[in-house]
Amino acid sequence: MPAPRLAVFAVFLFNGALFLSWAARMPALAAQVGATEATLGLALFGASVGLASTAPFAAKLCARVGARKLILVGAAVTVVAVPSLTLAETPFQLGLVLFVLGSCGASLDVGMNVAAVAVTRSLDRPLMPQFHAGFSVGGLVGSLGAAAAAAVGWGLTRHLVFVAVIGAVVIAWVIRSVPDTTADAGGETSDTVEEDRPVLKRPLLWLLATITLFSAIAEGAASDWSALFFVNERGVSEAAAAAAYAGFSIAMATARLFGESAQRRVGPYRLLAAGAVVAAAGLALAVLVVSPAVGYAGFALVGLGLAFAFPVIMDLAGDAGKRADGTGGEREIGLVTTVAYTGFLLGPPVVGGIAHAGNLSISLGFVACVIALMVPAVLLARRSRARELTRAGAGSTRP
Template identity: 65%
Template sequence: MPSPRLAVFVVFVFNGAVFGSWAARVPALATQVGAQEGTLGLALLGASVGLALTAPFAARVCAALGARRVVLASGVASALVLPLLALASTPLHLGLVLFLLGSSIAALDVSMNIAAVGVLRELDRPLMPQFHAGFSFGGLIGSIGAAVAAAASWKPLPHFLVAAAVGLLVLLLVHRRVPGESGERDREVAVGPQPTVLRRPVLWLLAGIAFCSAIAEGASADWSALFLVRERGMGDAAAAAAYAVFSITMAVARLSGEPVQRRWGPYRLLIGGAVVASIGLATAVVVPTPASGYLGFALAGLGLAFAFPVVMDLAGEAGRRADGTGGERELGLVTTVAYTGFLAGPPIVGGLAHLSSLTVSLGVVAGVCALMVPAVWFAARSRARELAATPPESVPARP
């Protein structure tokens, strides 16, 4: 049987593989439903709506039922919805299926991050970047599978059926070792009521950082292949490899996350990553060569590697009680805002591309990455003020 740490890592891989499988086939799906950039952007908005309606409730469901049950249910739903994308015949149908996929991904994202926090506290180590490396490796696996399927002239349906079947098998093998077997209601009654997360500026700032990072990551995933096809004249198979390059650099960087975070600290790590990601996306859109596209998306993957996991770590720490528990609602808030950006970003990029071009819209995303720098600075100051105002006996221990 796998350890809880390995089981949660595999769930992250599974989630990334589902996303990478369909994100890299966006050009084929666009052709299938006859959508241009603007219409495709509206279809992608369906996933954003599904996520926005589901994510706010996911943390509460995890508290009531346990993260393990939510991981299993949402993971199975994600795999079953994936092949339905290949049956869409119009942009409207595609948007409706993406609504279902966004809902299942929202529940899976929240529950797997809550399960990861349980492992972090049990082992007393900052391992969140490594768990999110699993998502990147999953995205790599999914995008490579998509590139192979495109090169073999596979239609999306057989490709998605194979991906769903393999993913379901892996999920069923590991889900019993995911932490969070039962709900948390008894524990919450024992420790008493907690202050609302909506009144804490640091959580909104962390959510804003993750939101900007998610826009950039979602844009790179959903539009990198189409950008290289339509703006750089590459074939579908070669263009699909751009997301693989993005995922490789992100995954490798995240694997080194624990020592890097211990050495540089979370806030300096976030600022440095924002600068690198902004430079990378700017390189991809400013230098008009296929090689610069690969290089730019590689730098974007490197720069964005630590943003989401480090923010999740900081949110969990901000919600940690003196007895070492807590953080579910804080993670729920930040994840909700973050993944709204993750899935709302692509349709925004599509709308801008419709009005101008993909080059201009991805250039705007580079500017969004730069906005993370002042947000990190304000978040660090806000958290410092919170700690200064907290009685020493109420501050939880931290390794």
């Protein structure tokens, strides 16, 4: 069996690969169900609703049954639901299947982040950026595989069934090595007084959630609007415009792969603040300098700066909920994840509305300001955590 670290990395890889495999075939799915841009948008909204509505329940379920079982259930339904997309005949049916996939994605996200936190605790290493790099790499593999399948003439059914089978084999191979995160029955329930407080009454968690919200809005803007920005505002071709998000993704994945050393060197809060400065500066550069080359570099800086936001926040949220027996953090990760999904849900229409009233340069400039707001939120979160540890009379064991 693989080591727990490799097993959890494989789950992240699985999640990213299956998600981008069907997302990259969206033009074919839209043609299959006869969707217009409006009805396709409503169908895709089903996935977002599934993500945002399921995350809180997934966190509670994870605390009860453990990350391993939650991942197994989420993965099992995913490998069935992905090929089921090819059975949809109307946009409404497509939306229903996407709702199921969104719910599975929320379960997988909560489960794999809780399992990843367990591995970081057992090894005493800040490995969360590397685990999230697995999702980024999986997404790249899934999208490239979708492009290859379309190029050789594979139909949707053949492609998605093939992906689902490969995914099922991977999960079957690694699932027994995924940490079981259920608490010891006779163990202590808390190592700090804060862990017993309801998560909704902890300012620290709301600050961490706010940081992920801002990061999610920025990531959504980069994925949804970067190509259109380069076509409309910089006058490049559609093929050249696609390179902007590719640069963003590659920079993010590369930064995450080397994230452990960065987090050890500067600490999680400084890394978050510095990343926000880099991302905000990069997006401002892309908006203010009328040069496609500078724009590409700017979006790469956005990917570099945002690379650590979600994984480091998951690490800090899990640490904030750690129990004396070494488990815990499910509720805290669930809250932060739910708020992050809200950012993915609300970000695109907000950015689109500003662009409609003005232009994409103005709307992306607004996103740059949102990213900059992460810096004071990080400083407040650091101060809030210090107050919690002072009241508890104990310090965190994490760097």
